[in-house]
Amino acid sequence: MFPSVGALLLLLLCPGPSHGRSPQIRxxxxxxxxxxxxxxxAPQSPVATRQPPQYMLDLYHxxxxxxxxxxxxxLLLGNTVRSFLDRARNQRLEFFFNLSSVAKSETILAAELHLFKLRGRLSQDLRQHRHLFCQVSVYQILDNNTSKAEGKRLLSTxxxxxxxxxxxxFTITNAVYDWTQNKESNKGLLVIVQTLAGHKLHNYIRFATxxxxxxxxxxxxxxxxxxxxxGTATFTSRETPFIREVTLHDKASQSRNTRSANLLGCLRYPLYVDFEEIGxxxxxxxxxGYNAYHCKGxxxxxxxxxxRPTNHATVQSIINALKLTKGVATPCCIPDKLFSINLLYFDDDENVVLxxxxxxxxxSCGCR
Structure with missing residues (x-):
């Protein structure tokens, strides 16, 4: 059986025999x-190519x-959040987003269109009306002829x-669901700006492109x-379980700590995952990088x-100590509380994913 995540990290990041660091094993x-x-x-998009959207950075933090x-x-709806930038890059209020990286097997929970609204270019008489409003409607393009009613579908207004x-x-969940199920149906979005009376506003309202x-x-x-x-057991960092922790000061002390671990009992030790170190x-x-920690002792x-033993571990330790049954080992020192982490990264299409x-x-660690 292939090693656990903790064993993989120890293999990649900790010193050991030469065969443990061979190119094939690594x-x-x-x-x-x-x-x-x-x-x-691993995605090939370099981080340095562009800045991630501020919305994604704020959500991550x-x-x-x-x-x-x-x-x-x-605060996180589902376990994955992606941002897609407009690929149309035109001056009209039509937008296209390439969602081909989303698998059909993923459950679509919500989709939003984020537009930065610029101050309207208003005539002198309109500028006097500080409380002037407009109606902005977002449509899914169904056909190239969007002038007809059947060429578009209203998503949000x-x-x-x-x-x-x-x-x-603007909420556009229905359109995105269609696009992820049938990529050919993705013809983009159309935004129409009107007065409250239903008249189109051609140049008064603008959105950044x-x-x-x-x-x-x-x-x-x-x-x-x-x-x-x-996972099998996810816990949030708001929980504050009893944790005994030993810090390894340098590599020379690791073997000494390994020997003393048996005397100290089951403890949690640092195991820092440096993403630069593993490429x-x-x-x-x-x-x-992040501290995954590992259990030892x-x-x-x-x-x-x-x-933090379970009742089963307590009984097993007694049976082992009294030698009542042949071949019964001592309980194992393993994590009994596990936390989740979040990665913010660029995928192969330079979309930002959380x-x-x-x-x-x-x-924390316990005997099981």
Whole structure:
């Protein structure tokens, strides 16, 4: 059986015998680690090519704490958030977003069109009306002839003040669901601006475009999905379980700590995953690494409450100590609390993805 995630990290990051660091073993370990992150190959998009959308950066910092550990999981709808920039890059109010990276198997939870509304170019008489409003409607393009009713489908409509200069968000979940099920149906979006009386406003209302404005204001689709990848036990960082922790000061002390671990009992030890060290810093935006921790130490009789033993582990340690049954080993020191982490990264199409991964950090250790 292939090693666990903790064993993979120890193999990749910790010193050991020469065969443990051979190119073949390292390659296999990295491949397996990519599978844990739901990928076949590492994305090739370099982080330096462009800035991630500020919305995605803000969302990442809202749901995560130190080292990417989840602090507010209830704020994230599903376990994956993607941002797609407009590929049409024209001056008209038509937008196109390439969603080909979304798998059909993913559950579409919500999709939003984010547009940066610029201040309207108003005539002198209209400028006097500070509370002037307009109606902005977003349509899914069904046919190239959008002048006919059957050529488009209404997705969202809102009443907006003309004078505002801010981001506006429209729900487009139905269109995105169609596009992910049938890529050929993706003909883009059309935005129509009208007065409250239904008259079109041709040049008064403008939205930033990918062609004429800074990348921080480019039109964007934000998609919330769930790929139903779930761990066995996910805990949030708001829990504060009893944790005994030993810090390894330097590599020379590791062998000494290994020998003393049996005397100290089951403890949690640092295990820092440096994405630059394993060659992933080119596509991961944040975090630059995280502390996965690992559990080490003996679970010998008598098991104290500080070792957080289960009843089964307590009985097993007694049977082992009394030699009542041949071949019964001592209980194992393993994580009994696991936290999730979040990665913010560029995929192969330079879309920014925020993804949550369960059971990635050992929160505490116990005898099992």
């Amino acid at each position: 390659s296999e370990a990295l491949k397996r680690l990519l599978e844990v992150f739901g990928m076949e190959d 809202t749901v995560t704490g130190a080292d990417g550990v989840t602090k507010q999981p209830e 809102r009443i907006l003040p003309v004078h505002d200069n801010t981001w506006e968000v 990918g062609r004429d404005h800074h990348s921080s204001k480019h039109p964007m689709v934000v998609l919330f999905t769930d790929d139903e990848r779930r 992933w810093s080119g596509w991961i935006i944040s975090p630059r 003996a679970c010998v009789f008598p098991l104290g409450q500080n070792m 993804k949550q991964y369960d059971d990635m950090v050992a929160g």
